[in-house]
Amino acid sequence: MRLVVTYDVSDDANRRQVYRTLERYGAWRQYSVFEVDVSKAERVELEDELEDQIDESDGDRVRIYRQCDSCLDHITDLGSDPPEEQSNVI
Template identity: 75%
Template sequence: MTMRLAIAYDVSEDSNRRQVYRTLQRYGAWRQYSVFEVDVTKTDRVELEDELESHIEPSDGDRIRIYRLCQSCQDNTTDLGSDPPGEQSNVL
């Protein structure tokens, strides 16, 4: 069984930010500048969290926040404005 997660990140160093972006890209879809949505199993989630944690420096103020989206939340999601970004990114 999979779960949907919304993951937001704020990573100060370019190389770390690229690693976080590439890691998340393997698991799901880029939705906004520093936000991804991913569908993962419980095992995948543990692996993802471990990998993400290895790419950040908390002492630099880096943060990653993970939200689990229940089905009701997913069904009530509203997008305003332009479509989510495509494969091209402005990640440095």
């Protein structure tokens, strides 16, 4: 399943952990936004990892959106090109 994951993490060390975790699962698209392609089991693992890496008392948040197959045909990028980072998202 394709997911869009956004995050707002205040602590630099925690934010780096979240970034590195998401990088293992998918592609960085813009500040605090990743696209990941995971199985149901991987989604559970990802959510568990992220939950351990954020501090709710600091106001940290992670938001996960599932993209349906028909939605993928309607993605529009405006502005500069997405980052040229290596992507493991198909």
